[in-house]
Amino acid sequence: MTAIPLRADTLDLIGNTPLVRLAGPSEAAGCDIFGKCEFANPGASVKDRAALYIVRDAEARGELKPGGTVVEGTAGNTGIGIALVANALGYRTIIVMPDNQSKEKMDTLRALGAELVTVPPTKYSDANHFVHTSRRLAEETEGAIWANQFDNTANRKAHIEGTAKELWEQMEGRIDGFTCAAGTGGTIAGVGMGLKQFDETVTIALTDPHGAALYDYYAHGELKSEGSSVAEGIGQGRITGNLEGAPIDTQFRISDEEGLEWVRRLLREEGLCLGLSSGINVAGAVALGRQLKAQGHEDPRVATILCDTGFRYLSTLYNADWLRSKDLPVFDWLEGAA
Ligand code: PMP
Numbered sequence: 001m002t003a004i005p006l007r008a009d010t011l012d013l014i015g016n017t018p019l020v021r022l023a024g025p026s027e028a029a030g031c032d033i034f035g036k037c038e039f040a041n042p043g044a045s046v047k048d049r050a051a052l053y054i055v056r057d058a059e060a061r062g063e064l065k066p067g068g069t070v071v072e073g074t075a076g077n078t079g080i081g082i083a084l085v086a087n088a089l090g091y092r093t094i095i096v097m098p099d100n101q102s103k104e105k106m107d108t109l110r111a112l113g114a115e116l117v118t119v120p121p122t123k124y125s126d127a128n129h130f131v132h133t134s135r136r137l138a139e140e141t142e143g144a145i146w147a148n149q150f151d152n153t154a155n156r157k158a159h160i161e162g163t164a165k166e167l168w169e170q171m172e173g174r175i176d177g178f179t180c181a182a183g184t185g186g187t188i189a190g191v192g193m194g195l196k197q198f199d200e201t202v203t204i205a206l207t208d209p210h211g212a213a214l215y216d217y218y219a220h221g222e223l224k225s226e227g228s229s230v231a232e233g234i235g236q237g238r239i240t241g242n243l244e245g246a247p248i249d250t251q252f253r254i255s256d257e258e259g260l261e262w263v264r265r266l267l268r269e270e271g272l273c274l275g276l277s278s279g280i281n282v283a284g285a286v287a288l289g290r291q292l293k294a295q296g297h298e299d300p301r302v303a304t305i306l307c308d309t310g311f312r313y314l315s316t317l318y319n320a321d322w323l324r325s326k327d328l329p330v331f332d333w334l335e336g337a338a
Contacts, residue, residue: 011088014041014048014081015162019170019303024265025282029289031299035282035306036167039274043080045308047233049158050149050186051081055089057154058145065143069094072147073134075183075233076105077308082147083112094141096134098122101232104312124237149184151241156190163187164194167303173198176300177292179205179252179284180307181234181277182214185243187305192247203292206251207284207304209259209277213237218251229256230316230326231276233307250291256328258283263310263317264331273310276317281305 007013018037025033038046058064069092070082079095086093093114097106098121109116117137122129131150138146149155167175178195182188192204208215210227212235217223229235236243259280266272266282285304292300316322320334 009088010042011052011085014052014085015158016166017041019167022266022270022282024269025262025286025289029286029302030293031289031297032301033282033285033289034171034301034303035272035278035285036163036303037306039278039306039309041081043077043084044312045077045080046163046187046305047074047077047149047308048081048084049162050155050184051078051085051147053154053158054147054149054152055082055085055091057152057157058147059089064091064145066090067143068092069138069141069144070147071134071138071141071144072096072149073130073132074149076101076109076312077233078147078149078184079109079114079116080105080112083109083114087113094134094137094144096130096137098130102313103315105232108312149186149242153241155184155186156193156242159187159190160194160197163305164191164198167191168195168198171301171303174301175199175202175303176297177203177205177285177288177302178304179207179288179302180281180305181207181209181231181254181284182212182236182243183233183277185214185236185240185246187307188248189242189244189246191305193245196247203249203288204247205284205288205291206248207281207287208251208253209235209280210253210255211235214243215251215253218248229276229280230328231256231259231280232313233275234277234280250288252284252287254280254283254287256280260317260328262286267310268333272306274306275308275310275313278306278308281307
């Protein structure tokens with residue numbers, strides 16, 4: 001008998017990801033830090049979960065019909081998830097992306113058969129922002145739905161019913177803290193809400209990159225941003241529909257340098273190749289572990305999200321020239337490489 005279940009179809013491969021204890025972060029925090037391996041999803045990111053829930057929800061509401069089209073604006077990972085889910089269910093995919101995101105994500109979307117539209121990066125208030133462009137395209141396309149991951153709460157439902165429940169089971173009900181960064185906010189809000197249903201004393205912390213406005217919002221009630229980050233997929237400037245009512249107890253602000261140091265260490269010391277949002281999340285988890293210890297928890301157990309694979313950033317995070325161009329430290333083994 002095998003303990004690894006047979007999955008009934010390919011969409012069943014989404015979710016039920018492994019959870020791993022991270023040795024370096026645990027040592028740094030002085031308590032156990034766990035990472036949920038979302039890069040193990042078929043599309044190699046946490047966003048496969050939201051993609052599946054959004055598509056299934058649109059079908060259930062009768063909006064998405066056979067032969068229909070799914071349109072979405074995305075930093076890339078949600079698009080990759082939607083393209084795979086849509087392929088599996090027989091839908092067409094149109095993805096709108098800002099053109100400053102990694103080339104790997106654009107190449108991947110085209111390879112999966114999505115129709116890719118790129119737009120210049122602009123402020124959310126600009127009419128040509130990728131989110132508004134995708135909404136217009138959906139309105140103009142016969143038989144299309146707009147996935148609307150930022151405000152469609154089918155996104156966070158994927159994490160209430162999936163990620164949070166899995167974490168609770170994998171940690172056998174012994175979890176003291178959870179933290180991650182927010183893009184749409186679906187993960188932090190959904191995991192936070194889901195874990196609080198099991199145990200309302202679990203501390204939910206937002207980990208915000210520089211340049212995002214949520215740290216100030218949860219700390220002082222004001223949306224305010226300072227600085228910037230090269231991390232893709234995170235860094236939110238408004239309270240999205242998914243963030244409304246999110247049970248955030250505390251917050252940390254993490255720099256790209258701190259996040260990159262964990263990306264470097266997790267690769268070289270633990271053999272995990274991750275994107276920068278994962279490194280920022282791990283830095284936040286270490287900060288949360290230390291805070292819980294300082295508050296008197298003897299042996300807190302903290303979980304975070306390892307959001308996507310580093311293979312998606314070979315031309316950026318793992319490229320010496322690119323790192324130098326952003327004034328970021330170059331990984332020593334890349335030093336001397338072009
Ligand atoms: N990390 C990466 C790499 C992502 O693409 C995203 C999604 N935009 C996130 C983190 C954040 O997830 P969420 O949208 O659930 O806040």
